Amino acid sequence: MAISGVRVLIGLGALAAAAGLNRPAKGFHGDMIRIPMMILAVAGSLINLYVLWRIRTLRNRPSAQWRAQTIPSKQRRTELFQITLALLSLGLVIAEWLTHRIVHIV
Known part of the structure; x- marks a missing residue:
């Protein structure tokens, strides 16, 4: 139950932080948080795909x-x-990387 509440707070915080697009990104959408989270997401996904591929090759x-x-x-x-x-x-x-570039005109 507590984790569910934390997820709601994170979602609402991200929504509130993204509400004003005419100013620089702050909070959850700031580069200090956004970029490391994207790196962790990509690394985690690639590690997961590699492990699953390795399991299948060893099995076969x-x-x-x-x-x-x-x-x-x-x-x-x-x-x-x-x-x-x-x-x-x-x-x-x-998708986030592309839309971030479009919205913030980088």
């Missing part, structure tokens, strides 16, 4: 075939969901 090696078991459908769905979220995160970072 000929040397691992003797101990290979069928992958449960729940695990397949979880991996697909993680890949989708990582790609969505990368897409959102790109």
Whole structure:
């Protein structure tokens, strides 16, 4: 419950900070916070994609075939969901970067 309240406060704070576009960005949209968060999002997404790719390549090696078991459908769905979220995160970072340049005319 507390985490949900924190998320609401962050969302409302970001909305309030973005409300005035005619002045320099402050708060959550300031470069001191925005750029490191974008770097962390990209790094986390790339690490997640690399780990999932590595798991699949190790699983498909000929040397691992003797101990290979069928992958449960729940695990397949979880991996697909993680890949989708990582790609969505990368897409959102790109969209934010592009729209930030458009809105602030950099």
